[in-house]
Amino acid sequence: MPPSEYTCTIQDVSKQDPIDDDDNDVPVNKLTSFNGRLNQFFHASKNVNGGREQKIKLESSGILQDDNSSGSSSGSKRREAQDQTPDLSNNNSIIPSPKRRKMRQSNPLLPSRTNTTRSKSTTTASSASSPQPQSPNPLPKTKPPTRSRRTRTSRTATPSSSSPPATSSLLRDTIPANLTLLLVGVNPGILTGTTGYAYAHPSNLFWKLLHSSGITTTRHPPSDTYRLPDLYNVGNTNIVERPTRDASMLSKAEMDAGVPVLEAKVAAQRPKAVCLVGKSIWEAVWRVRRGRGIRKEEFRYGWQGEGENMGRCEGWDGAPVFVATTTSGLAAGMTMAQKEAVWNELGTWVVGRREEMKKSEEEQKELI
Helix, strand or coil: CCCHCCCCCCCCCCCCCCHHHCCCCCCCCCCCCCCCCCCCCHHHHHHHHHHHHHHHHHHHHHCCCCCCCCHHHHHHHHHHEEEEEEECCCCCCCCCHHHHHHHHCCCCCCCCCCCHHHHHHHHHHHHHHCCCCCCCCCCCCCCCCCCCCCCCCCCCCCCCCCCCCCCCCCCCCCCCCCCCCCECCCCCCHHEEEEECCCCCCCCHHHHHHHHCCCCCCCCCHHHHHHHHHHHCEEEEEECCCCCCCCCHHHHHHHHHHHHHHHHHHHHHHHEEEECHHHHHHHHHHHHHCCCCCCCCHHCCCECCCHHCCCCCCCCCCCEEEEEEECCCCCCCCHHHHHHHHHHHHHHHHHHHHHHHHHHHHHHHHHH
């Protein structure tokens, strides 16, 4: 646009009628054509004087009214002014008119105005044309915490390639002939089956009770399992060979199936006495012999009647049976003092039997 079209004549405004700036000021961002286009070059087509003359003509024709009129007259005034503007529908760009604003700011004599309607339309148009400012530091979108599903791991220890499978055990029976005492356990634990040593778990009280009762003169480690027959004439076996973490994992059928096997072992080696290490072993023997479970009033720890001897066969009345408490660290039904009282009874008999055997050997030596 050539600069000459923007020139205007400045007159002494003090000698002229006051100018209603609202009538001479056309909204820059107001929709001015039936197609919704903007009047971009309205101020470029006429100068300030031409606009004033046009206002006077419009007032004489009765189209325009005072600024304090209603909103409907103000709307018709703008529509009349818009009809006289050239059609610029082919121009799609929106260019504001900064020159008119500069003139008002540089001339202090021009009255200041406040046009609520135009400011609303300007705000609406500007907000629609310009994008909303974004925050310089937008907050990151956080995902709601998801609950992780815990995977359940098996508690059963997986044996290494060098250790035997869970169904077998390295523990061997120590049952030489004519033992003073044969100790019968329920079944090997996992550590016992892996190492091959009887009652190998540190929480097991077997070796402690053997020593406190006097059956052994010292507290032996589990690795001395196979030395007991030579040192004390005491052997060891189990009613079930399958190792488990706890004896409660065995079924009654497994326990009952081990009773005839135990009877055969006792009958073959003929020990002086048999100690059942745990109440559940005697319950299995009772079920097999009587075909029913033992009643509470029928059970007792300690020595059983002569009719309950194990390994009875032709020419031999069998071995007396002593029912001792379990030595497992998982069993909490009895206190340590109660367990020691039961085991001390067995130890007293073992010590007495050992002294008798020693005395008998001395007498035989004297005869020779």
